[in-house]
Amino acid sequence: xxxxxxxxxxxxxxxxxxxxxxxxxxxxxxxxxxxxxxxxxxxxxxxxxxxxxxxxxxxxxxxxxxxxxxxxxxxxxxxxxxxxxxxxxxxxxxxxxxxxxxxxxxxxxxxxxxxxxxxxxxxxxxxxxxxxxxxxxxxxxxxxxxxxxxxxxxxxxxxxxxxxxxxxxxxxxxxxxxxxxxxxxxxxxxxxxxxxxxxxxxxxxxxxxxxxxxxxxxxxxxxxxxxxxxxxxxxxxxxxxxxxxxxxxxxxxxxxxxxxxxxxxxxxxxxxxxxxxxxxxxxxxxxxxxxxxxxxxxx
Amino acid sequence: xxxxxxxxxxxxxxxxxxxxxxxxxxxxxxxxxxxxxxxxxxxxxxxxxxxxxxxxxxxxxxxxxxxxxxxxxxxxxxxxxxxxxxxxxxxxxxxxxxxxxxxxxxxxxxxxxxxxxxxxxxxxxxxxxxxxxxxxxxxxxxxxxxxxxxxxxxxxxxxxxxxxxxxxxxxxxxxxxxxxxxxxxxxxxxxxxxxxxxx
Numbered sequence: 001x002x003x004x005x006x007x008x009x010x011x012x013x014x015x016x017x018x019x020x021x022x023x024x025x026x027x028x029x030x031x032x033x034x035x036x037x038x039x040x041x042x043x044x045x046x047x048x049x050x051x052x053x054x055x056x057x058x059x060x061x062x063x064x065x066x067x068x069x070x071x072x073x074x075x076x077x078x079x080x081x082x083x084x085x086x087x088x089x090x091x092x093x094x095x096x097x098x099x100x101x102x103x104x105x106x107x108x109x110x111x112x113x114x115x116x117x118x119x120x121x122x123x124x125x126x127x128x129x130x131x132x133x134x135x136x137x138x139x140x141x142x143x144x145x146x147x148x149x150x151x152x153x154x155x156x157x158x159x160x161x162x163x164x165x166x167x168x169x170x171x172x173x174x175x176x177x178x179x180x181x182x183x184x185x186x187x188x189x190x191x192x193x194x195x196x197x198x199x200x201x202x203x204x205x206x207x208x209x210x211x212x213x214x215x216x217x218x219x220x221x222x223x224x225x226x227x228x229x230x231x232x233x234x235x236x237x238x239x240x241x242x243x244x245x246x247x248x249x250x251x252x253x254x255x256x257x258x259x260x261x262x263x264x265x266x267x268x269x270x271x272x273x274x275x276x277x278x279x280x281x282x283x284x285x286x287x288x289x290x291x292x293x294x295x296x297x298x299x
Numbered sequence: 300x301x302x303x304x305x306x307x308x309x310x311x312x313x314x315x316x317x318x319x320x321x322x323x324x325x326x327x328x329x330x331x332x333x334x335x336x337x338x339x340x341x342x343x344x345x346x347x348x349x350x351x352x353x354x355x356x357x358x359x360x361x362x363x364x365x366x367x368x369x370x371x372x373x374x375x376x377x378x379x380x381x382x383x384x385x386x387x388x389x390x391x392x393x394x395x396x397x398x399x400x401x402x403x404x405x406x407x408x409x410x411x412x413x414x415x416x417x418x419x420x421x422x423x424x425x426x427x428x429x430x431x432x433x434x435x436x437x438x439x440x441x442x443x444x445x446x447x448x449x450x451x452x453x454x455x456x457x458x459x460x461x462x463x464x465x466x467x468x469x470x471x472x473x474x475x476x477x478x479x480x481x482x483x484x485x486x487x488x489x490x491x492x493x494x495x496x497x498x
Contacts, residue, residue, distance in 0.1 A: 007417040024309040104413035
């Protein structure tokens with residue numbers, strides 16, 4: 001019995017491993033400790049602690065930054081499930097602060113105002129794992145190269161319009177399928193076109209999947225939206241404004257959890273869709289002028 | 300004998316299915332009560348224990364699983380699965396319940412936040428070679444009842460693997476480390492028990 005050699009913290013396996021445990025689950029945006037408890041009670045696998053949900057960031061405008069550490073502390077204290085928090089793209093000091101607050105995952109997020117229009121955070125330098133957004137396979141692989149341990153397709157946050165989420169998850173998974181069909185000698189050019197390292201491109205071509213978990217985000221507002229994302233091949237779902245901007249957050253949160261688990265059973269998704277009250281009002285992405293589209297942030 | 304079921308509501312059930320496949324042992328996903336019919340054992344995967352608790356009630360799996368554990372079906376829980384098998388929890392949420400069966404107290408998130416998660420190798424009683432183990436926001440076993448045997452511990456004495464009769468519970472994840480030995484141990488438990496579930 002007993003005797004171990006040594007403990008290795010923060011290896012890629014350990015960082016990616018937490019995301020593996022979140023699969024098949026729903027990660028919910030919360031702005032207060034009370035909302036975090038509602039999310040946990042409804043069956044969230046994790047919560048994203050932030051000051052304003054994307055719909056409010058969009059409505060109020062201005063620079064969106066990392067949340068107040070006091071708020072993040074309160075949310076961490078209120079739940080037993082993992083707590084994630086957002087840092088601005090490229091803002092490695094916000095990420096250092098979030099790591100010091102002992103959040104379980106950092107989201108380097110386009111929902112906040114970018115702090116660096118050239119570089120993303122060097123995520124290998126951190127013990128805490130990162131999730132990053134992507135609209136296509138090249139972007140996902142660049143984030144993984146920088147150390148991201150989980151990818152979420154971006155969608156268009158704060159809209160309640162699922163069309164961009166659909167586009168991004170289809171694009172990423174479609175590009176993976178296309179890569180899987182290429183011969184070895186075609187992968188050099190594929191790596192050039194994807195603007196991603198050849199070794200990583202080759203790994204994806206061989207395994208026909210990303211080396212990290214792939215969730216989807218940005219515009220999911222109903223149980224049907226969540227089941228759509230899962231049927232398209234997502235490992236799980238982030239729901240931002242869709243829950244706490246709706247008429248009955250607790251019921252909607254529980255219904256989205258159910259639809260995410262039973263995404264392939266229309267009877268369950270139908271039952272979960274009943275009696276939820278008002279969904280978030282939403283904005284059509286096509287009505288948002290290009291400079292205000294969050295998914296375009298990230299490079 | 301029947302296949303081993305893997306509770307497939309939330310978490311890393313695919314990795315468990317793949318590990319059983321690597322051992323050439325038949326496995327089935329368990330998502331509804333009828334999936335329990337004919338299985339020779341059940342694996343409860345890693346994931347979020349609060350979520351697996353809720354979903355197992357919503358899908359009417361909690362009661363039949365409790366009955367099968369009481370009848371002696373071999374069952375193997377990793378991380379959240381260990382939590383689901385414990386008779387008593389520390390740091391449970393107010394409404395959280397478990398299937399129970401294992402006469403132990405389990406502490407959730409015993410190591411703190413994700414930054415304290417780690418990989419290591421463990422000596423495991425009954426397995427010849429050291430076992431690769433990933434501890435991810437992992438629980439530990441605090442108190443062992445009289446019929447519970449500790450199978451592995453960390454150097455500081457924290458107990459991370461236990462067995463009581465046909466119930467095996469571990470704090471860590473061999474299934475994400477390409478480590479098949481603990482699953483092979485459980486397959487042997489199932490073969491010895493020669494149990495067939497009937498509902």
